[in-house]
Amino acid sequence: MNQLKKLLIIGFVWPEPNSSAAGGRMMQLISIFAANGFEITFASAALDSDFMVNLSEFGVAKKSIELNSASFDDFIIELNPNVVLFDRFMIEEQFGWRVAENCPNAIRILDTEDLHCLRTARQKAFKENRDFEIVDLFSEEVAKREIASILRCDLSLIISEFEMNILQDAFRINKVLLFYLPFLVDKMSENDLLKLPSFEDRKNFVFIGNFLHEPNWNTVQYLKEAIWPSIKEEFPEAVLEVYGAYPSQKVLQLHQPKNGFFIMGRAEDANEVVKKARVVLAPIRFGAGLKGKLLEAMQCGTPSITTSIGSEAMHANLSWSGFIEDDVLEFAKKAIVLYQDENLWKQTQKNGVAIINECYQKDKYSNELAALVNSLLMDSKSHRLHNFMGNLLQFHAYKSTMYMSKWIEAKNKI
Known part of the structure; x- marks a missing residue:
């Protein structure tokens, strides 16, 4: 596809590649989409930090947004992105329904960073001085939220093959909704x-x-x-x-x-x-x-x-x-x-x-992701039609999230 494509990334924080691996991964994602012809805007409700990367140096537009505010609706309608990438499931919960409502045709991608429910369950097992078991995940509230977010999106980026197996075997998530994307680096000799x-x-x-x-x-x-x-x-x-x-x-x-x-x-x-x-x-x-x-x-x-x-x-x-x-x-x-x-x-x-x-083959995974995103852009309707559980969760969960957000927005105006 040679026409200009727009990517909106909604960040949990502004990228700090020198502070964390998560910041480095975000810059890798930006690099992949930029190399494949996307005009990129990075938006976040987080405060600026002393160590955040200068996004303009990478040709990325920076936009500060507000939580629980209709101003985001006006912003995304004007931007009209082809693809929206949510940085962690909490961001999809906050902004996903607004994206779906105002730009229904935009492809929605979730970068999980890692499975928060796995990290939380393991930490709990550690503090209770016992071995972690996969069944521990099912009782975690964060698991219910995270899995729902994955199902609502058109595609989720999963950094670990172990987590890919958990999502497919334990949570029965269709593989077409998942893409394995490890850290990406240049080859060495x-x-x-x-x-x-x-x-x-x-x-x-x-x-x-x-x-x-x-x-x-x-x-x-x-x-x-x-x-x-x-x-x-x-x-x-x-x-x-x-x-x-x-x-x-x-x-x-x-x-x-x-x-x-x-x-x-x-x-x-x-x-x-x-x-x-x-x-x-x-x-x-x-x-x-x-x-x-x-x-x-x-x-x-x-x-x-x-x-x-x-x-x-x-x-x-x-x-x-x-x-x-x-x-x-x-x-x-x-x-x-x-x-x-x-x-x-x-x-x-x-x-x-x-x-x-x-x-960690940079070219292999970068090319595969680019091809998959382009495929979704060309036929998102068929892809979504086969994701009934995602549609179901979007119908019900977005309603509750939407009304909670609107209530907070109204309350803030008082």
Whole structure:
């Protein structure tokens, strides 16, 4: 299709690619649609932040919008987009009915980021000191909301194959409503590793992650209280540098230089931080989706040690770029071995290259998504006709959401 197409992205927040993997993924989506001839507008009700990307540099128009306001109706009618992309299910709940009412022919796409219901259920199971089971999802209120949102949309972007399986097997969602879209990066060769800092030129362990994300805060607590003491006992000169955007006071209080545990705060350039480190430590105990920090480590040629949750759906059947270990003592032992054994370190570094090339092929997934969106643009009526449950939920749920929003809007005028 050569004619100008318009994409409206409604963001939960303004993109901060240097603060979180979610921000990086959003910029990847913008890149895909821009490369396929879309004129893009990014709208959000969030406040501006000091670290948000300058969207105009990417040819994207920026628009501030209001929650529970008819002003959005006027805005979207004038814009008249062909495609609307909702950033997380909460945004679809808030604005989906307005899009459907004012631009009924626009293709509605949901970027789930990760399954919030999976993350919530796992966190609850962790706090209750029990194993997570798939059946836990069915009792989560957020699952009912999230699945309803997926069904109402023409297409949902799913970042993890594990989550694709949950949606199809546990929730019985038709595969035509789902598209598997992992993080997308350029291919690497083993020669690219030679351009990165060598084993000898690197030092220290590192963890990096946005502290607004609860699994990251929990991981740092776990490192400080359980894993780091075991590492320091066997390897007294070890140093761990913890980087992350938006550290709270409780994070900063973990700073303990005498014990080699440094809270560094926001990284000006996450890539440079990870490239200079010798090993990434990421003992993640709950969460969902793919872990951007671990893919970034592979790109930087930095082996990592993580858990089965951390590595979930990230490496197909390939050997990990480091170690996957859930036991505290074994995690600590393998961290030391990986840090000190140059031959092992170099082999696991190469494993990361193989994973990148097998699992995160930028061109493959970008082209498939573009073709699918164009197909939906040409025949959305047939696609929607076969999504009866989505139509049913749109008819009932949008009514309740619509009247609640209109009530709030009226109340705000008083």
